[in-house]
Amino acid sequence: MFWDKIEIIIGDITEQKVDVIVNAANTSLLGGGGVDGAIHRAAGPQLLEECRGLSGCKTGEAKTTKGYNLYAKYVVHTAGPVWQGGCSGESGLLRNSYVNSLKEAAKVGAKSIAFPSISTGVYGYPLKKASKVALGAIGEFFDLGVGNNIEKIYIVCFDDNTYKHYMEGLLQLKG
Ligand code: APR
Numbered sequence: 620m621f622w623d624k625i626e627i628i629i630g631d632i633t634e635q636k637v638d639v640i641v642n643a644a645n646t647s648l649l650g651g652g653g654v655d656g657a658i659h660r661a662a663g664p665q666l667l668e669e670c671r672g673l674s675g676c677k678t679g680e681a682k683t684t685k686g687y688n689l690y691a692k693y694v695v696h697t698a699g700p701v702w703q704g705g706c707s708g709e710s711g712l713l714r715n716s717y718v719n720s721l722k723e724a725a726k727v728g729a730k731s732i733a734f735p736s737i738s739t740g741v742y743g744y745p746l747k748k749a750s751k752v753a754l755g756a757i758g759e760f761f762d763l764g765v766g767n768n769i770e771k772i773y774i775v776c777f778d779d780n781t782y783k784h785y786m787e788g789l790l791q792l793k794g
Pocket of ligand 1: 630631632633643644645650651652653654655656657658699735736737738739740741742743775776777778781
C-alpha cells in the first residue's frame with residue numbers, strides 16, 4: 620500500500636538526502652521566511668534567480684527548479700492556501716499543493732521526495748486538518764497510477780507537535 624512509502628520524521632528539510640524537496644512558498648516565489656527562507660538560504664542565490672523567471676505560482680499549483688547547493692537535485696515550489704476558517708476552499712487547495720507537487724516530482728523521475736507541513740506555519744492551517752488532507756492527497760496521487768517511480772515520501776516535521784499530528788494521521792490510515 621502507498622502508506623508503506625511514507626515516513627514521518629523530525630528534522631530540517633534542507634538536510635534531507637532525497638531527489639526532490641518541496642518548498643512551502645508564496646505565490647510570488649520570491650522567497651520568504653519559514654521553510655521558504657531556509658530552503659533559499661541553503662540552496663544559495665541561484666535558486667532565487669531561477670524563481671524570478673517563473674512569474675509566480677498560483678495557490679495549489681507547483682513549479683520545479685534545480686536544487687543548486689542543496690543535496691536535492693530539484694526543489695518543487697508550491698503555494699499552499701492561507702487558512703481563512705475553512706469555508707474558502709482551503710482543503711481543496713492544500714490537496715492540490717500535495718498532488719501537483721508529486722506530479723512535478725514524477726515528471727523529473729524522482730524516487731524520493733520530502734515535504735514540509737505545508738500551510739501550517741505562517742499560513743495558519745490547523746495541524747490536525749492539514750495532516751489529514753496531506754495524507755489523503757498522497758493516497759489520491761498514487762491512485763492516479765502515475766507515481767510508480769516514487770519509492771519514498773518523507774514528511775519532515777520541524778517540531779514534536781507537528782510530528783505527532785502526522786504520525787497519528789498515518790497510523791489511522793494504516794488501521
Ligand atoms: N524544515 C522543515 N520544516 C520547516 C523548516 C525547515 N527548515 N522551517 C520551518 N518549517 C516548518 C514550520 O515549522 C511549519 O511547520 O514548515 C511548516 C510550514 O511553515 P511555513 O514555513 O511558515 O510555511 P506556510 O505556513 O506554508 O506559510 C508560507 O511563509 O515563509 C513564508 O514565503 C512563505 O509566504 C510564505 C508562507
